[in-house]
Amino acid sequence: xxxxxxxxxxxxxxxxxxxxxxxxxxxxxxxxxxxxxxxxxxxxxxxxxxxxxxxxxxxxxxxxxxxxxxxxxxxxxxxxxxxxxxxxxxxxxxxxxxxxxxxxxxxxxxxxxxxxxxxxxxxxxxxxxxxxxxxxxxxxxxxxxxxxxxxxxxxxxxxxxxxxxxxxxxxxxxxxxxxxxxxxxxxxxxxxxxxxxxxxxxxxxxxxxxxxxxxxxxxxxxxxxxxxxxxxxxxxxxxxxxxxxxxxxxxxxxxxxxxxxxxxxxxxxxxxxxxxxxxxxxxx
Amino acid sequence: xxxxxxxxxxxxxxxxxxxxxxxxxxxxxxxxxxxxxxxxxxxxxxxxxxxxxxxxxxxxxxxxxxxxxxxxxxxxxxxxxxxxxxxxxxxxxxxxxxxxxxxxxxxxxxxxxxxxxxxxxxxxxxxxxxxxxxxxxxxxxxxxxxxxxxxxxxxxxxxxxxxxxxxxxxxxxxxxxxxxxxxxxxxxxxxxxxxxxxxxxxxxxxxxxxxxxxxxxxxxxxxxxxxxxxxxxxxxxxxxxxxxxxxxxxxxxxxxxxxxxxxxxxxxxxxxxxxxxxx
Numbered sequence: 001x002x003x004x005x006x007x008x009x010x011x012x013x014x015x016x017x018x019x020x021x022x023x024x025x026x027x028x029x030x031x032x033x034x035x036x037x038x039x040x041x042x043x044x045x046x047x048x049x050x051x052x053x054x055x056x057x058x059x060x061x062x063x064x065x066x067x068x069x070x071x072x073x074x075x076x077x078x079x080x081x082x083x084x085x086x087x088x089x090x091x092x093x094x095x096x097x098x099x100x101x102x103x104x105x106x107x108x109x110x111x112x113x114x115x116x117x118x119x120x121x122x123x124x125x126x127x128x129x130x131x132x133x134x135x136x137x138x139x140x141x142x143x144x145x146x147x148x149x150x151x152x153x154x155x156x157x158x159x160x161x162x163x164x165x166x167x168x169x170x171x172x173x174x175x176x177x178x179x180x181x182x183x184x185x186x187x188x189x190x191x192x193x194x195x196x197x198x199x200x201x202x203x204x205x206x207x208x209x210x211x212x213x214x215x216x217x218x219x220x221x222x223x224x225x226x227x228x229x230x231x232x233x234x235x236x237x238x239x240x241x242x243x244x245x246x247x248x249x250x251x252x253x254x255x256x257x258x259x260x261x262x263x264x265x266x267x268x269x270x271x272x273x274x275x276x277x278x279x280x281x282x283x284x
Numbered sequence: 285x286x287x288x289x290x291x292x293x294x295x296x297x298x299x300x301x302x303x304x305x306x307x308x309x310x311x312x313x314x315x316x317x318x319x320x321x322x323x324x325x326x327x328x329x330x331x332x333x334x335x336x337x338x339x340x341x342x343x344x345x346x347x348x349x350x351x352x353x354x355x356x357x358x359x360x361x362x363x364x365x366x367x368x369x370x371x372x373x374x375x376x377x378x379x380x381x382x383x384x385x386x387x388x389x390x391x392x393x394x395x396x397x398x399x400x401x402x403x404x405x406x407x408x409x410x411x412x413x414x415x416x417x418x419x420x421x422x423x424x425x426x427x428x429x430x431x432x433x434x435x436x437x438x439x440x441x442x443x444x445x446x447x448x449x450x451x452x453x454x455x456x457x458x459x460x461x462x463x464x465x466x467x468x469x470x471x472x473x474x475x476x477x478x479x480x481x482x483x484x485x486x487x488x489x490x491x492x493x494x495x496x497x498x499x500x501x502x503x504x505x506x507x508x509x510x511x512x513x514x515x516x517x518x519x520x521x522x523x524x525x526x527x528x529x530x531x532x533x534x535x536x537x538x539x540x541x542x543x544x545x546x547x548x549x550x551x552x553x554x555x556x557x558x559x560x561x562x563x
Binding site: 006007008009187188190191193194196197198201281 | 376377378398399402403404405406407408410416418419420429430433434
């Protein structure tokens with residue numbers, strides 16, 4: 001005689017279904033988190049690179065003076081005139097090949113690209129330039145990139161919602177699964193309760209079983225998500241675009257992604273354990 | 285004679301699903317025991333004492349005042365719906381009184397904290413009409429359940445279970461699953477499970493209600509012989525003729541939730557195991 005078999009028959013199919021569902025939700029949560037982190041990285045890159053960048057347009061006659069003034073201004077990291085060849089290349093779609101011989105410098109203002117060490121210094125620099133050069137136009141890069149920045153912010157909210165939905169669903173599903181597991185075994189629980197079993201004794205098999213199921217689901221979902229994210233991240237990092245390359249995940253981002261399935265599993269286990277205690281209190 | 289149970293003006297309100305109304309048909313819930321043909325019987329819901337339904341429901345037991353003594357075999361009789369199962373539910377701590385006081389083994393249980401109930405329940409063996417064996421466990425594993433719950437070491441459990449199976453004549457059927465047994469054999473196992481932990485009180489709810497007369501006689505003998513001199517047995521039956529076959533048993537008669545003639549016969553010892561059950 002073996003005195004210690006399980007008090008309740010196991011339902012492997014139900015456990016597998018729950019693990020698969022949790023795996024899918026964990027997968028979605030991790031991918032959404034990675035997407036959100038990547039978008040946040042791009043937004044940071046945009047802010048860093050474009051927020052303190054501007055283009056100054058001045059008449060060619062005063063270009064040299066403006067350039068000297070800029071280079072002498074504190075807060076200006078770099079001031080570089082856009083060379084005529086670059087201007088011709090930029091204008092080629094409008095002027096065509098026939099425009100190659102046009103006197104570009106006489107037709108359009110001179111342009112100077114300026115990088116600041118801090119975007120906050122821009123108003124003071126703008127005042128100084130306007131005081132020294134009568135005709136001037138200053139294009140701040142962050143203004144024409146504002147729609148892009150707005151889009152990135154919206155994408156971060158979308159990612160947050162995609163993370164929150166499975167994060168909210170996982171404990172609900174685990175708790176309800178546990179309630180149903182207990183209800184299905186109500187008769188056996190009543191028998192064992194009547195024999196003098198404590199709630200702790202009765203809860204133990206349910207609690208440890210859900211731990212196994214949840215951890216399996218979290219592991220499968222986590223590994224699946226990482227299997228997709230690692231090559232995608234590697235591809236993103238190799239792209240030439242600063243904006244897209246900014247979406248590449250940093251080590252801190254990978255740490256967040258590694259912790260996420262553990263946190264979601266802990267959430268599910270806590271909800272399931274709480275459901276066990278509540279249900280046993282109701283059943284006897 | 286030691287009093288182990290004391291009811292004083294106990295009332296119990298009806299809770300939905302705990303007991304069928306007089307004349308009601310069995311409910312749809314299937315029995316937890318398995319067998320060749322599953323038999324639908326109403327399974328009592330275990331209801332907490334603060335069940336809100338209890339505030340307005342009618343009383344299924346009213347003004348019960350009686351003492352039960354150690355070592356006495358009680359026959360609890362009454363027509364269907366009289367409150368026998370509810371009375372046994374109180375004894376088995378499945379439910380608790382909604383008024384009055386109930387002392388079990390010296391403890392007033394009406395307001396006893398939940399956490400203290402398991403220790404009391406371990407001193408009580410229960411036999412249900414349908415056995416309530418766990419279908420996925422073998423005969424021996426079912427009998428071992430109270431000992432596992434009590435946390436006994438495995439070798440001690442093995443010894444006690446083997447001894448109990450030998451006493452009920454099922455030593456060679458320890459590995460059988462309940463579904464492979466006859467209804468009578470399943471009830472024997474249920475009775476063995478009720479007695480294996482040597483409880484002070486055994487509560488049996490029509491244990492022979494679903495078996496043939498020969499098996500019923502066998503079950504009656506087991507109930508009278510498996511305990512020791514101090515074991516109290518309370519057996520519910522709607523068959524008051526059993527009273528004539530257990531001459532030393534004491535009758536408790538319930539009718540419409542009230543106990544009648546609680547002193548119809550003075551307390552007596554459990555029937556002599558050597559005495560044959562009258563035909």
